[in-house]
Amino acid sequence: MGANGHLVQARGLVKRFGDLEAVRGIDVEVRRGEAFGFLGPNGAGKSSTMRMIGCVSPRSGGELEVLGMDPDRDGPKIRSRLGVVPQQDMLDFELTVRQNLHVYGRYFGLSRAQVRAKAVELLDFTQLTERAEDDVEPLSGGMKRRLTIARSLINDPELLLLDEPTTGLDPQARHLLWDRLFRLKQSGVTLILTTHYMDEAEQLCDRLVILDRGVIVAEGSPAELIGRYSTREVLELRFDPGEQDGAATVVADLGDRTEALPDRLLVYTSDGEAALAAAHAKGVRPLSSLVRRSTLEDVFLRLTGRSLVD
Structure with missing residues (x-):
């Protein structure tokens, strides 16, 4: 040692x-x-x-x-x-x-x-x-x-x-x-x-x-990395293919940043429920929505702009 x-x-x-x-x-x-x-x-x-x-x-x-x-x-x-x-x-x-x-x-x-x-x-x-x-x-x-x-x-x-x-x-x-x-x-x-x-x-x-x-x-540590590179919560908005492009500009100001994936938009925010209510108020109608805590996957997307299994 x-x-x-x-x-x-x-x-x-x-x-x-x-x-x-x-x-x-x-x-x-x-x-x-x-x-x-x-x-x-x-x-x-x-x-x-x-x-x-x-x-x-x-x-x-x-x-x-x-x-x-x-x-x-x-x-x-x-x-x-x-x-x-x-x-x-x-x-x-x-x-x-x-x-x-x-x-x-x-x-x-x-x-x-x-x-x-x-x-x-x-x-x-x-x-x-x-x-x-x-x-x-x-x-x-x-x-x-x-x-x-x-x-x-x-x-x-x-x-x-x-x-x-x-x-x-x-x-x-x-x-x-x-x-x-x-x-x-x-x-x-x-x-x-x-x-x-x-x-x-x-x-x-x-x-x-x-x-x-x-x-x-x-x-x-995982917690340190999430705290350093992400937000407390993430709002996931899922759309039919091709329908999220228009929504991306509408929700862009609802969090610290947004990430567009092939099947969904991610809104990084301290309060996911508030961001979801604001998205609805702006007329955004996703197929489904989910508010979750940030994970290491979010950290990796932030740092490299791609998924770990590329």
Whole structure:
């Protein structure tokens, strides 16, 4: 760990692939015990940064310290204290759920007795005990993801790296995974995750950075970012295709700013109900309307002018 209590410190971190600069000189600090997020669209540099922190991809420039060590010199030592959940589940489909944990644990030099005990604990934690003797292949996507997380914890890591942990999962599976990750953080494991799901970042992260085209465009807690870059409430006005253009000029002065999306207008305001009443008074008749609190999606639209999943 760094002298100031940071598990990860990066200064001017750069990653190049030939002429492409995927990560363009970013500064990052991750504190012990927090959940830290990299939020951004596909191609923003999230996975490249995670691979450098995970000591599987050398940096092209800048400084990087992980667990108080330099990945260039101490990669194997660092990796022995990390847990990694990659974007794709890399499970052994020829083995059972329990055997996947046993085999992986042996890679870390754990004794058979240690591995057996740890597997029982992790199967219970990830709610897979009843599937322990089942083959992996027929499992649902959510169960495979939970097994991947269980496997990543076999060595009691201090730092857990999760790359797009819930991509492709249904809402129920996502929420169960969020609950497991929250419990891990409560137990003292430091989490670093990448995601392009804004609700996931808002739910899990104590702090996050928003990456866009390899640079950090904002940093802070979800609440800080929403307070800094958005308004307290947002009024959503939905229209038939093509009918919102005329309404856009009418509602332009009803909030701090407006945003036009393909199927709706967003009015950013401190009082959504008052803005809706004013829109009605001006003769605006949307198909439907909704007043909601601001989210990280609104922050991203403000900063980049496009959706995270472009």
